[in-house]
Amino acid sequence: METHTEKKVIICKVCRSSFCCEIHLKKHMQEHAGEKKIKEKRHSCVQCGRSFYYESMLISHVRSHTGEKPFACTICDSVFSSALILKSHMRIHTGEKPYSCEVCGRSFRNRSTLYVHKRTHSEEKPFSCETCGSSFRQKSNLLTHVRIHTEKKYSCEVCGSSFKSNTKLSSHKRTHFEEKFSCEICGSSFKSNTKLSSHKRTHFEEKSFSCEVCGSSFKQKSNLVTHVRIHTGEKPYSCDVCCKAFSDLSYFKKHARIHTGEKPYACTICPASFSDRSALKVHMYTHTGVKLFLCDICGCRFARSHHLKQHMNTHKKAQ
Structure with missing residues (x-):
């Protein structure tokens, strides 16, 4: 009778990554050897002070200040600040996943995602909260957690609500004083004339992108590309944590927040925050009384x- 033995897992003493054999570990250790050769980060950003090993990394970083995104995807028109990010994005369309886990065989589009995944084998949680000691596998999860301890220092003198930043307080104050701008065509109201003007274009803009299958029309090419996947069944956006796939990038981003715990949509009246905009919209009805x-x-x-x-x-x- 055949017997099955468990795979031996070898742990890197430097970064706690996991490997199934000595050969993979030896190859991995060469990466650390290369890291030691780099003595210092000589290229610094004059705007924020961050330093980088290579000038190319600095040039890419500076675009985060200028907003420049010179690298465009030829398939979906998305734009990016670096060629490396574009290359990673293209794998969404091609389905390529070149980074494989030596322990379980799962593959990933990005090296960084693979590193995070490897911690599920080693149970490493390198990001710790200085306040309570809780540890996390990803830095983003730690940043989300830290907000629990952050005091709300900015208070509204009108209603007494408190907020974590002056920006959120300023946004909230406008709910007390700001004039409403209404669309004379459909009656929708907006907080600024700029948003009203943007809305009005939806009544007049031509839908020039049509679906060859069902005839539906769209104002933007990107909306047509997303729609066509209903017919093709294509789901290019795959979650690296649970492998669930999506045809729409916005749905994929919303799903990803289940794993990160991120809640970017904050109520301007009370401290509540939500993972998607629609949930915030429903919540606001509790303040306005709309049913x-x-x-x-x-x-x-x-x-x-x-x-x-x-x-x-x-x-x-x-x-």
């Missing part, structure tokens, strides 16, 4: 769709 969801049986209104569904069950039980 969009109507029961067509008894006329009761609700601020949330699931409250309406719960309410509808009371009618079903009564029948």
Whole structure:
């Protein structure tokens, strides 16, 4: 009878990466040997002071200040600040995943994602919170966690709400004083004339990009590209954590926040924050008193769709 033995996992003493054999570990150690040859970061950014080993890295970094994105994707029109980021992005379209885990065989589009994945084997959590000692595999997760300890120092003198930054406080104050700009065509209201002008273009702009399969038309080529995937079944955006795939980049980004815990959409009235814009929009109804969801049986209104569904069950039980 054949017996199966567990694979021996070898740990790198420098970075705690995991390997299945000595040959892979030896090859990996050469990377650390190369790191030691670089003595100092000689190229510094004059705007923020960050330093880099190579001039090419500095040039790419400076674009984060200027906003320049000279590298464009020929497939979906996305633009990037460096050729390296563009190269990584192109793998979304090609499906290429050149970085493989020596322990379990899983493949990834980016080397950095592979490094994060390897920590699931070594259980390494190199990013620690200085306040409570909690540890995390990714720096982004640590930054999200630290907000728990951050004090809210900026208070609104009108309603007393507190915020973590003066920027968020200023945005909140506009809800008390700012004039509403309304669209005379559809009645939608906006906080600034700039947003109103942008909205008005949706009423007049021509939809020049048409789907050859079903005839649907779109104002932007990128929207057409996303739509066509409904017909082709293509899902180029794959989650490196759970492998779930998506046809739309926005849905993929929303999903990724499940793993990172990021909640970038903050309420300007109370401390609540959310992982997607639609959840914030629903939450705002609790402050405005708007109840969009109507029961067509008894006329009761609700601020949330699931409250309406719960309410509808009371009618079903009564029948």
